[in-house]
Amino acid sequence: MRAYAFNKQRASYRRGLVLVMLVWCHPAIAAPKDLDFNRDIRPLLSDHCYACHGPDENKRKAGLRLDRREDAFKTLKSGNRAIVPGDLKRSTLVQRLTSRDPDELMPPPEEGKPLSAGQVQSLIRWVKEGARWKNHWSFIPPERPVLPKVRERDWPRNEIDDFILERLEKKGLKPAPEADKATLIRRASFDLTGLPPTIGEVDAFLADDSPEAYEKLVDRLLSSAHYGERLAANWLDLARYADTSGYHFDGVRFMWLWRDWVIDTFNENKPYDTFTVEQLAGDLLPDPTREQRIATGFVRNNMTTDEGGSDPDEYLNKYVVDRVSTLGAVWLGMTVGCAECHDHKFDPLLTKEFYKLYAFFHNVPEKGLDRIRTDNPPPRLPAPTPEQAMRFVETDFRLRDAEKTLQDRNNELGETQEKWERETNANPPPKPSDEGLLALLTFDDTIRPSTRSTATEQASPETKAEPKQPIVEDASPARQGPQV
Numbered sequence: 001m002r003a004y005a006f007n008k009q010r011a012s013y014r015r016g017l018v019l020v021m022l023v024w025c026h027p028a029i030a031a032p033k034d035l036d037f038n039r040d041i042r043p044l045l046s047d048h049c050y051a052c053h054g055p056d057e058n059k060r061k062a063g064l065r066l067d068r069r070e071d072a073f074k075t076l077k078s079g080n081r082a083i084v085p086g087d088l089k090r091s092t093l094v095q096r097l098t099s100r101d102p103d104e105l106m107p108p109p110e111e112g113k114p115l116s117a118g119q120v121q122s123l124i125r126w127v128k129e130g131a132r133w134k135n136h137w138s139f140i141p142p143e144r145p146v147l148p149k150v151r152e153r154d155w156p157r158n159e160i161d162d163f164i165l166e167r168l169e170k171k172g173l174k175p176a177p178e179a180d181k182a183t184l185i186r187r188a189s190f191d192l193t194g195l196p197p198t199i200g201e202v203d204a205f206l207a208d209d210s211p212e213a214y215e216k217l218v219d220r221l222l223s224s225a226h227y228g229e230r231l232a233a234n235w236l237d238l239a240r241y242a243d244t245s246g247y248h249f250d251g252v253r254f255m256w257l258w259r260d261w262v263i264d265t266f267n268e269n270k271p272y273d274t275f276t277v278e279q280l281a282g283d284l285l286p287d288p289t290r291e292q293r294i295a296t297g298f299v300r301n302n303m304t305t306d307e308g309g310s311d312p313d314e315y316l317n318k319y320v321v322d323r324v325s326t327l328g329a330v331w332l333g334m335t336v337g338c339a340e341c342h343d344h345k346f347d348p349l350l351t352k353e354f355y356k357l358y359a360f361f362h363n364v365p366e367k368g369l370d371r372i373r374t375d376n377p378p379p380r381l382p383a384p385t386p387e388q389a390m391r392f393v394e395t396d397f398r399l400r401d402a403e404k405t406l407q408d409r410n411n412e413l414g415e416t417q418e419k420w421e422r423e424t425n426a427n428p429p430p431k432p433s434d435e436g437l438l439a440l441l442t443f444d445d446t447i448r449p450s451t452r453s454t455a456t457e458q459a460s461p462e463t464k465a466e467p468k469q470p471i472v473e474d475a476s477p478a479r480q481g482p483q484v
């Protein structure tokens with residue numbers, strides 16, 4: 001118990017020390033170099049101003065919006081401008097942040113969310129330096145950064161090494177020695193194919209003394225079919241690939257044809273734009289190929305249900321929402337799911353826009369309850385292999401041949417039968433004599449009603465000679481009456 005308390009105390013002492021060092025060394029606090037809008041400014045505006053100067057129209061004060069560039073810089077109803085880049089005097093925002101009058105000060109003191117002196121300084125400096133606004137980071141195209149300066153100039157072999165070395169040097173560390181060849185081939189194989197090298201491959205690599213041995217190894221791995229599998233794995237995760245339907249029974253469905261399309265696509269090194277278009281709308285391309293149609297399996301990867309009691313319309317909606325959300329996360333680099341139900345202060349996408357995208361995907365002739373546990377829910381695409389397609393055609397020809405033969409035989413039979421009927425009618429065979437007849441069974445009706453009628457008609461000799469109803473007759477009086 002005591003030891004524990006002691007250790008705890010020591011640990012918290014250490015934490016304190018680390019904290020002090022962090023405060024000392026943290027560049028933003030020690031000596032702020034460049035202010036970054038997204039890192040240093042937007043969070044302040046968001047936490048302290050958006051409640052009254054943000055996206056919520058109903059709560060917006062003084063017509064001032066600080067979450068959008070064009071609004072933050074414009075002339076307000078009062079005639080003032082909150083932010084005039086580089087001009088502290090004319091920027092009302094600066095005056096309001098530094099005012100000594102509690103009625104003027106922003107945020108209003110009664111809100112209880114005051115800015116610290118340092119935060120106010122950051123905002124002022126930002127305006128002074130030109131109030132550089134930046135889009136949300138996910139909309140900023142990546143830029144090639146300037147290479148950092150390093151001391152050990154011989155070590156880097158490509159630009160990435162420069163960045164690693166810079167950090168190492170900053171920390172006073174030396175790069176680790178180069179790995180031996182067996183380790184290298186193991187790493188490269190896992191990295192590019194997801195599989196370990198075979199013993200033969202290791203031996204071949206060890207035996208290759210040429211200076212390009214490693215390049216050759218990498219080329220071999222890049223041209224391996226497993227390379228596509230390795231790259232596809234990430235995409236399959238993003239695209240919510242599964243060979244089962246997900247909800248409830250998690251029944252079987254077959255999406256592996258689409259999966260193989262992804263693998264082949266990576267192995268072919270298909271350009272990203274084609275990769276995108278084919279998966280989202282391959283079927284809408286002019287004369288789409290079988291592969292372009294299969295690519296759209298991406299859109300059908302959503303989970304489906306067949307659970308009794310579920311509301312079909314609700315689930316149909318879920319499927320479409322899933323497609324829009326996946327499109328946002330996978331292609332636009334932003335989660336858009338919140339906009340399904342309401343606008344949100346940080347979402348660049350409005351609910352209205354969410355449903356504009358929704359409309360594109362709300363045209364699959366599918367059902368909310370797929371009612372299938374062992375196969376893909378319709379609509380489906382027949383996707384035979386070329387060999388299977390050939391066999392389909394061949395089989396179809398054979399079927400038509402057989403149908404033709406059958407028809408010919410039927411025609412022949414018709415003629416023969418007609419002839420026979422004509423001849424037989426003209427020259428009927430003699431009637432068999434009914435001498436010694438015990439029973440006459442005509443088999444053209446059930447037995448039960450005929451035996452009943454026998455009971456009443458039996459007396460008439462005429463009936464006996466020319467029975468209209470099927471009759472089971474028994475002359476013995478003891479056995480008269482209904483029989484089975």
Ligand code: HEC
Pocket residue numbers: 045048049050051052053061062064076077078079080081082092093096103104106107108111115
């Ligand atoms: C609780 C609500 C609230 C918050 C939070 C708030 N303000 Fe205000 N703000 C107001 C109101 C109300 C007015 C209009 C009355 C006034 O001018 O005092 C106003 C006016 C202003 C004006 C003057 C607009 C003009 O037309 O001259 C500026 C600039 C301003 N706010 C900046 C800010 C900044 C910057 C923040 C965050 C650091 C902030 N406000 C936070 C409520 C708020």
Ligand code: HEC
Pocket residue numbers: 337338339340341342344
């Ligand atoms: C399925 C519909 C739905 C989705 C999806 C959804 N919300 Fe909401 N959200 C609501 C509803 C309904 C309310 C109102 C709840 C209430 O008033 O009781 C709400 C309220 C809120 C509020 C409170 C707003 C206020 O003024 O009090 C916040 C914040 C919020 N949602 C954020 C989010 C975020 C962030 C996401 C995405 C991660 C999200 N919501 C996704 C339906 C949804």
